[in-house]
Amino acid sequence: xxxxxxxxxxxxxxxxxxxxxxxxxxxxxxxxxxxxxxxxxxxxxxxxxxxxxxxxxxxxxxxxxxxxxxxxxxxxxxxxxxxxxxxxxxxxxxxxxxxxxxxxxxxxxxxxxxxxxxxxxxxxxxxxxxxxxxxxxxxxxxxxxxxxxxxxxxxxxxxxxxxxxxxxxxxxxxxxxxxxxxxxxxxxxxxxxxxxxxxxxxxxxxxxxxxxxxxxxxxxxxxxxxxx
Numbered sequence: 001x002x003x004x005x006x007x008x009x010x011x012x013x014x015x016x017x018x019x020x021x022x023x024x025x026x027x028x029x030x031x032x033x034x035x036x037x038x039x040x041x042x043x044x045x046x047x048x049x050x051x052x053x054x055x056x057x058x059x060x061x062x063x064x065x066x067x068x069x070x071x072x073x074x075x076x077x078x079x080x081x082x083x084x085x086x087x088x089x090x091x092x093x094x095x096x097x098x099x100x101x102x103x104x105x106x107x108x109x110x111x112x113x114x115x116x117x118x119x120x121x122x123x124x125x126x127x128x129x130x131x132x133x134x135x136x137x138x139x140x141x142x143x144x145x146x147x148x149x150x151x152x153x154x155x156x157x158x159x160x161x162x163x164x165x166x167x168x169x170x171x172x173x174x175x176x177x178x179x180x181x182x183x184x185x186x187x188x189x190x191x192x193x194x195x196x197x198x199x200x201x202x203x204x205x206x207x208x209x210x211x212x213x214x215x216x217x218x219x220x221x222x223x224x225x226x227x228x
Contacts, residue, residue, distance in 0.1 A: 006033040007124050012044035013059040041065030045073050060087040066173035075102030082123040097211040105129040166193040171213035
């Protein structure tokens with residue numbers, strides 16, 4: 001009798017059809033067991049704490065904390081749990097952000113059916129796994145990313161205290177309207193602060209702002225930026 005322990009997997013995606021598709025696909029794998037489902041980033045962290053899965057298959061665009069921040073928290077608090085990002089975003093910035101935060105794999109939604117089971121097995125065994133469409137670009141950008149990080153460290157950026165607040169909330173996955181409510185500002189004012197941040201930091205997307213904030217320790221409360 002085969003008594004090999006199955007790989008315990010948590011599915012995190014705000015789209016029920018995606019979760020159902022993944023569950024159906026993985027139910028055919030004798031060595032993989034889906035132990036839970038999460039519809040938000042916050043729920044993914046909470047269920048990881050409760051269920052301690054071996055692998056979390058994580059979407060990026062989710063309410064109540066995006067998948068990048070959820071990945072950071074899971075990898076920090078539960079280092080034995082591996083994370084595979086499953087996303088419609090193929091942008092290099094998202095792939096780099098995910099791996100910087102500890103994700104061991106990155107799959108594109110349009111191709112997940114062909115690779116997800118293999119990806120789960122690979123990351124569970126300590127390897128990494130990327131969709132072919134992003135794998136080559138990712139490895140090429142690793143060297144470029146290292147050089148860019150060194151350049152950023154050499155050029156400290158001065159942010160206002162309000163810009164620091166907006167940056168922190170963006171990195172925590174809050175939408176513009178949520179940030180406006182939290183800080184008692186108008187949506188237009190929040191958008192203005194966000195645009196100023198992108199200009200000052202030479203970053204042109206939310207994923208890049210999130211990666212920068214995490215690298216600087218902003219969302220852990222240990223702000224290392226120069227705040228004025």
